[in-house]
Amino acid sequence: MSSRPAAPSSSPVPRTALLVVLVAAMGVGPILNYGLSAVSPLIIEGLGISQSQFGLLAGAVFASAAVSSLSLGRLSDRATTRQQLLIIFGGTVVALLVAAVAGxxxxxxxxxxxxxxxxxxxNPTTNRVIVTSVPQRRRGGWIGIKQSGVQASQLFSGxxxxxxxxxxxxxGAFGLAAVVAAGLLVFALAQVPAEAPRPRTTASRSSRGRLPFPVWxxxxxxxxxxxxxxxxxxxxxLFAVRELDFPLVLAGAAAGVSGVVGVSSRIVWGRRMARGARPSGLLLVLALGAVAGVACLLAAGAWRTPALVWAGVALHGATVLGANVITNAAVLVVVPSERIGAASGVLAMGMYAGFALGPMLMGVLADATGAFDAGWLAVGAGYLVCAALALWLRRYGATHPWSAFQR
Known part of the structure; x- marks a missing residue:
């Protein structure tokens, strides 16, 4: 596997405005699904749908993302940044407007x-911008900050x-959110200069051959x-409202608190990666911490203890919400620059497939059992699998001389 040399010290320092665009690009896409979650009791009551149908809504967002991830990841290796920003921000505006008129x-x-x-x-778009515009020594920090845009979106939506x-x-809330997303599109296009599309020959070469096993x-x-x-x-x-009698605004604030912690944790994990921490070790810590967070939520429902909800929310934000920072930063190291889009597409496919299955599984289990306990147990089992994968990654890295695993 080839590795890239560090950017020369004479590389220009990227503008702060570009980092703001990357944060916004990561945050604008999830506004719809975070909005659905934040007002879920109103939607379920207003449309007369079941919990499993509501889970299908969230699952559909991510199933659509998973299906399109590979092709759009390859597209990001040749399309201009402005073209990709139009897909990100413009597509979100259209989706929010459709939701605003949904009856x-x-x-x-x-x-x-x-x-x-x-x-x-x-992710492919923002990863490529970082690889092409940011010196290597600063990429881990930029990854952490731009990934925090997702949790900033969660906080905003909550x-x-x-x-x-x-x-x-x-x-009306979705309609007003569409106006916000349109404003972000205008700002992003104003900050990113026009550029020529990358040649298709480069994209064709980048699609050949196998990606390194750690990507999988x-x-x-x-x-x-x-x-x-x-x-x-x-x-x-919905869990907080139904199981612990939280008011709607307080339940939304719980999701917001998770977002606040998530913003900070992603920056922290990004800095740890920038300082050379092993991805496998960090991922193992995150997986085990996520199991502890699920245990708090399970206990909160069983004992009707609001304090445990807040503990679970904090652990959720501090651990699993930081996983994408570590995996994306590691991919930038183990994959050649001309294949960043394709590799990021594979990573996004896995992530969004999980995003699609999780809400549907939780909704089905909640409807079948009349409670959230079985759903929390399924989530905890998934995090234990994550711990096993982190150990596999650690063992694999110990036998292969790749800088990403030996630092």
Whole structure:
């Protein structure tokens, strides 16, 4: 496996505005699904749907993202940054507008399907921008900050949607969110200069050959951690309302707190990677911490103890929400620069497949059992698989002379 030399010290320092664009590009795509979660009791009551149908909405977003990840990942190796930003921000605006006029489950399902591609290309796009614009010594930190855009979106949605829904209704909240996303699109296009598309020959060469085996281990970790992450993100407000009698706004705030902790944790994990920490060790710590967080949520429901919800939320934000930082930063090291888009697409496919399955599994188990206990147990089992994959990655790295695993 080839590795890239560090960027020369004379490399220009990238502008802060570019980092803001990357954070926004990561955060805008999930606004729809975080919004669905934040006002889930209103949507379920207003449309008269079941918990499993609601889980299908969140699952549809990520199934659509998973299906489009590989092709859009390859596209990111040749399309201009502006073209990709139009897909990310413009696709989100369209999805939010469709949700704003949704009067039935099927229209809301269509909005969910439209939101998927905007999310699936965000990691390949932002990873490529970092590889081409940021000196190597700073890439880990930039990865951590730009990935925190997802949790910033979770925080925004947890506070924005319940508050606006009480004023304009849940459909009005999605309409106003579309205006916010359109404003971010204008800002992003203003900050990114025009550029020529990369030649197709480069993209063709980059699609040949096998990706390094660790990419697939990272994708497996992304799948199982994504399953638990989105099952928790989507159903946490509903769990808090139904199992612990939280008011809607307080339940949304719980998701927001997870986002706040997640923003900080992603920056911290990104800095750890930048300082040379082993990906396998960090991923093992995250997996075990995530198991502890699920145990807190399970105990909170069993004992009706709100304090354990907040403990579980904090552990969720501090651990599993940081996994994408580590896997994305590691991919930048183990994969040649001309294949970043393709490798990021594989990683995104695993993550979004997990994102799709998690909410559907949680919804089905909640409907079948009348409680969330079985769902939390399934999430915890997924995190244990993550721990096993981290150990496999550690063992594999010990026998292969790759800088990503020997640092």
């Amino acid at each position: 039935s489950f099927w229209v809301l399902l269509a909005a969910a399907l439209l939101a998927g591609p905007a999310q699936s290309i965000s 506070l924005f949607f319940p508050a606006v829904a009480l004023w304009l209704g849940w459909q 281990l990272f994708a497996g970790f992304a799948f199982f951690s994504g399953l638990g992450m989105q099952a928790t993100n989507v159903y946490l407000p």
